[in-house]
Amino acid sequence: MSIDIATVRSLAHLAQIGIEDGDLQTWAQEFDTMLAAVEPLAAVNVEGVEPMTNPAHSLRLILVEDGVTDGNVQEDVLRGAPDAREGFYAVPKVRE
Amino acid sequence: MTKLNTLTIAAARDGLRKRDFTAAELAEACLGAMDEARALNAFALETGDEARRQAAAADTRLGAGAAPDLCGIPLGIKDNLLTRGTPTQAGSRILEGFVPPFEGAATTRLWQDGAVMLGKLNLDELAMGVSTATSVHGPALNPWRADGGAKLSPGDGATAAVAARIVPGAIGSDTGGSLRQPASWAGVVGMKPTWGRVGRSGLVAVASSLDQIGPVARDVRDAAILLGAIAGRDAGDSTSSDREVPDFEAALSGDIRGRVVGIPRQYRDAPMDDAVAALWERGIGMLRDAGAEVRDIVLPNFAHGPAVFATIMPAEASSNLARLDGVRFGYRAKLGPGEGISEMYDRTRAEGLSHEVQRRLMIGTHMLSSGFYEVYFNHARKVRRLIAQDFETAFESGVELILTPGAPTAAPAADDPALLDAVTMYDAHAFTVGASLAGLPAISVPAGTDAQGLPLGLQLIGRAWDEAGVLNAAFSLERAAGFVASPARWW
Numbered sequence: 001m002s003i004d005i006a007t008v009r010s011l012a013h014l015a016q017i018g019i020e021d022g023d024l025q026t027w028a029q030e031f032d033t034m035l036a037a038v039e040p041l042a043a044v045n046v047e048g049v050e051p052m053t054n055p056a057h058s059l060r061l062i063l064v065e066d067g068v069t070d071g072n073v074q075e076d077v078l079r080g081a082p083d084a085r086e087g088f089y090a091v092p093k094v095r096e
Numbered sequence: 097m098t099k100l101n102t103l104t105i106a107a108a109r110d111g112l113r114k115r116d117f118t119a120a121e122l123a124e125a126c127l128g129a130m131d132e133a134r135a136l137n138a139f140a141l142e143t144g145d146e147a148r149r150q151a152a153a154a155d156t157r158l159g160a161g162a163a164p165d166l167c168g169i170p171l172g173i174k175d176n177l178l179t180r181g182t183p184t185q186a187g188s189r190i191l192e193g194f195v196p197p198f199e200g201a202a203t204t205r206l207w208q209d210g211a212v213m214l215g216k217l218n219l220d221e222l223a224m225g226v227s228t229a230t231s232v233h234g235p236a237l238n239p240w241r242a243d244g245g246a247k248l249s250p251g252d253g254a255t256a257a258v259a260a261r262i263v264p265g266a267i268g269s270d271t272g273g274s275l276r277q278p279a280s281w282a283g284v285v286g287m288k289p290t291w292g293r294v295g296r297s298g299l300v301a302v303a304s305s306l307d308q309i310g311p312v313a314r315d316v317r318d319a320a321i322l323l324g325a326i327a328g329r330d331a332g333d334s335t336s337s338d339r340e341v342p343d344f345e346a347a348l349s350g351d352i353r354g355r356v357v358g359i360p361r362q363y364r365d366a367p368m369d370d371a372v373a374a375l376w377e378r379g380i381g382m383l384r385d386a387g388a389e390v391r392d393i394v395l396p397n398f399a400h401g402p403a404v405f406a407t408i409m410p411a412e413a414s415s416n417l418a419r420l421d422g423v424r425f426g427y428r429a430k431l432g433p434g435e436g437i438s439e440m441y442d443r444t445r446a447e448g449l450s451h452e453v454q455r456r457l458m459i460g461t462h463m464l465s466s467g468f469y470e471v472y473f474n475h476a477r478k479v480r481r482l483i484a485q486d487f488e489t490a491f492e493s494g495v496e497l498i499l500t501p502g503a504p505t506a507a508p509a510a511d512d513p514a515l516l517d518a519v520t521m522y523d524a525h526a527f528t529v530g531a532s533l534a535g536l537p538a539i540s541v542p543a544g545t546d547a548q549g550l551p552l553g554l555q556l557i558g559r560a561w562d563e564a565g566v567l568n569a570a571f572s573l574e575r576a577a578g579f580v581a582s583p584a585r586w587w
Binding site: 027059 | 193194195196197198290291292304305329331334335337338397400403404406407414418421422423424425426427428431435436437438439440441442443445446449454455457458459461462465471472474475476477478479480481482484533534535536560561
């Protein structure tokens with residue numbers, strides 16, 4: 001299953017990583033190599049096997065009271081933002 | 097007098113309690129060692145002022161008596177663990193300038209116990225890799241690889257700092273083996289506890305179903321002390337366990353008579369250095385001589401580990417790391433006139449993330465995309481269950497521990513092309529990914545050297561929640577191996 005240039009473009013878009021048109025072919029080859037490394041898995045018979053989401057060993061989900069235990073840290077969290085104004089994160093215009 | 101920075105945690109603890117020396121003196125010795133070892137590039141950020149402040153507070157507490165084990169002990173913290181008020185960059189440009197507004201659970205426990213932070217340790221960008229080759233700070237160097245400077249080996253900040261006697265211990269994270277396999281290359285102990293044993297709030301998440309926080313130390317006793325300090329329920333992490341944390345140090349009797357140790361002998365044929373194969377054989381003998389019952393076991397799907405890892409890790413990372421987008425923290429690319437938010441995202445991630453991380457995020461996106469989800473991600477999750485079931489089958493048959501090498505080779509030289517090849521690097525994790533995929537506790541213990549004098553480690557994997565049993569067997573192995581070598585100082 002080889003990756004074509006249109007797929008690379010779409011992946012870059014989905015992953016929100018800007019890549020150069022001139023590099024599309026190189027990326028495609030790189031992805032082919034990465035996929036080839038996992039290809040042997042296809043031969044493993046997994047009939048009737050449930051997918052494993054996490055390796056929790058008898059871990060029970062602990063329920064806690066539904067109440068506010070944290071917060072009022074607006075200044076703290078906005079301090080790290082590249083651009084923050086009037087209590088909000090500021091971003092450039094959204095135009096799709 | 098012994099240089100204070102060369103003491104183990106246990107020895108330093110005892111000396112501090114007897115007031116043979118002060119926490120301030122201990123911190124100064126370590127800061128001096130850090131200063132002299134800059135060539136190793138083990139630290140991404142040095143926090144000397146904070147260390148001196150914490151050491152002074154520790155001395156007050158020690159003077160009052162009944163201080164915790166870690167009171168006054170200098171530690172390094174891997175820079176993917178969020179430390180309040182201290183910049184945390186996880187080896188990536190995209191977190192440039194990020195100062196966390198809160199402290200993670202594991203380190204909160206350390207500071208409550210009075211530990212002293214010497215600095216933030218260098219790591220691969222966003223913990224992806226095994227050699228710090230992708231760190232924005234440049235590679236940390238393995239102190240063992242001197243060779244007249246010609247054959248330096250990229251190492252890992254945590255294991256380099258501990259091996260070079262800058263700090264007696266460090267806390268890091270392990271997704272596929274990043275505590276154990278570099279430990280094997282650096283002649284120190286690295287341990288990944290059971291998934292859920294240590295709370296992960298404040299860890300820069302890469303692959304949540306794999307990530308665990310654990311200790312790096314010079315010996316098994318110190319690893320036990322560190323693990324005991326960071327383990328336990330974390331209200332900020334719903335996957336952390338509230339089960340009781342045993343006294344791991346008290347479990348170190350060294351008595352493993354009657355313990356059943358499984359050897360997955362089929363991997364004798366796997367690619368590995370001759371010295372590693374020979375050490376594995378000697379390790380089997382050491383455990384047998386100590387009274388353990390050694391049995392051959394079969395883990396039929398263990399060899400699929402690296403390929404399963406190479407699917408699940410990028411897939412989960414592609415989702416987790418979507419948050420690094422230039423909006424709430426870290427780096428944001430400069431925009432030109434007329435450009436909008438899409439350009440901001442694309443360029444921020446293009447400029448802020450290295451090629452290695454970009455390709456993992458894009459391939460992970462591919463493996464999760466419709467049409468390929470079943471073929472790659474879900475299929476890998478099924479093989480993952482088979483790998484986990486193989487361990488369960490072995491444990492159900494009475495096996496309590498499994499012995500393997502820590503890594504298939506000794507530390508590679510910097511010019512080794514394998515270091516640049518991600519596929520080969522996944523293979524460096526060949527022995528460690530299994531326990532990560534199955535969520536089991538595992539430890540790497542230095543047990544010998546190769547012909548060049550480079551250290552080699554052996555790994556013990558145990559049953560879920562049996563860190564005490566794993567540590568005790570490792571303690572026995574450590575005593576039998578009698579590994580005392582330390583890197584000749586060239587830095």
